[in-house]
Amino acid sequence: MAAGLLVHEVADLCLGKPPLKSLSVSATIADALATLKTSDDNYISVWICDHSNKNSFIAKNGDCICIGKICMVDIICYLCKEENISSPSLALNSSVSALLSKAPSGLVRHVEPSSSIVEVIDLILQGAQNLVVPIKSRIIGTSKRKLLQKSSSTIHNGREFCWLTQEDVIRFLLNSIGLFSPIPALSIQSLGIISPEFLSIKYHSRASSAIGAISESLANQTSLAVVDDDGSLIGEISPSILACHDETVAAAITTLSAGDLMAYIDCGGPPEDIIRVVIARLKERNLQGMLEEFMIDDSSNIPFNSSSDDEEFPSPTSTLSRSRRYIRSSSYIRKSEAIVCHPGSSLIAVMIQAIARRVNYVWVIEEDGSVVGIVTFSNILQVFREHLDSMV
CATH class of the missing domain: 3.10.580.10 (CBS-domain)
Incomplete structure (x- = not known):
């Protein structure tokens, strides 16, 4: 059938x-x-x-x-x-x-x-x-x-x-998922479709160091995981979210850490303190062209010590505790909050999660938040294709 x-x-x-x-x-x-x-x-x-x-x-x-x-x-x-x-x-x-x-x-x-x-x-x-x-x-x-x-x-x-x-094809398959029983009820772990290879960046690392990874994730229709020092998933820098912004985000990527870039592109627009940091760092680096081309409000004259030689950027939210900085609000879904599942999640559950959030992937994490890997629409389509081959 x-x-x-x-x-x-x-x-x-x-x-x-x-x-x-x-x-x-x-x-x-x-x-x-x-x-x-x-x-x-x-x-x-x-x-x-x-x-x-x-x-x-x-x-x-x-x-x-x-x-x-x-x-x-x-x-x-x-x-x-x-x-x-x-x-x-x-x-x-x-x-x-x-x-x-x-x-x-x-x-x-x-x-x-x-x-x-x-x-x-x-x-x-x-x-x-x-x-x-x-x-x-x-x-x-x-x-x-x-x-x-x-x-x-x-x-x-x-x-x-x-x-x-790919989303169109997955939606088509989901509408007739019962014809593929019992595969949809099997776990993604048992199906062997969790890819352990994924792109990631640490929370305090320069966002500019991930430009290549962002381009690669765009080409692969996946995303860039933002992790802490222990490898736990904090959020993501998603090309699909960046695509909803304008070219001025280039100034934020050039000057901010990965964690602050998440806040910059999150719900409700960038916080004022982060905008001020972007302006200050553009000035420090003599990037007047970005200030002028992007018409960034240059009304701030705050002093800021240069960190251009450091591997990581100090965050404007660095005084916050870890629990507050990495908090996930229960009142709304943040744009940078990654969609996740567990190794034991069923195939159909993962498909529904991805379709509901209009993404082509779902992050797979353990109970402690550490990243196991990623499941993509391509991984899922491979399962259905192999099933068809087995019917021949």
């Missing part, structure tokens, strides 16, 4: 999805920033389009091909690079291709609507993070002029496209 379910076509998962917004690979990072700020989607696609020169690379998918996707996190990490922090305005004038140059190949793949769900799962397990799928055009009968006017944002090769994500 499960095998019959998965012969459904990709088109079944794309019903009602909005057309994705796009940019040309020749656009600047400033163009990408402006588009992200006016878009309802946290991601925009980047395309190569050549309607005059039919080279072999583009011809595989017609005149246009999607070569990647970018979000605010890509821009933030780019602005945090040592060569860009002194002049962010100059960095924003760079080509958007600079954000894609080091992206692993195959993260974005074109898929036909008639492809099967099994084919989609296989592509994801091969490393694809997002699939670009044509959707039925809602502009049939539209004049050629209107089509051309719209083509710069959503139309390519005369068609509109949408993203198909």
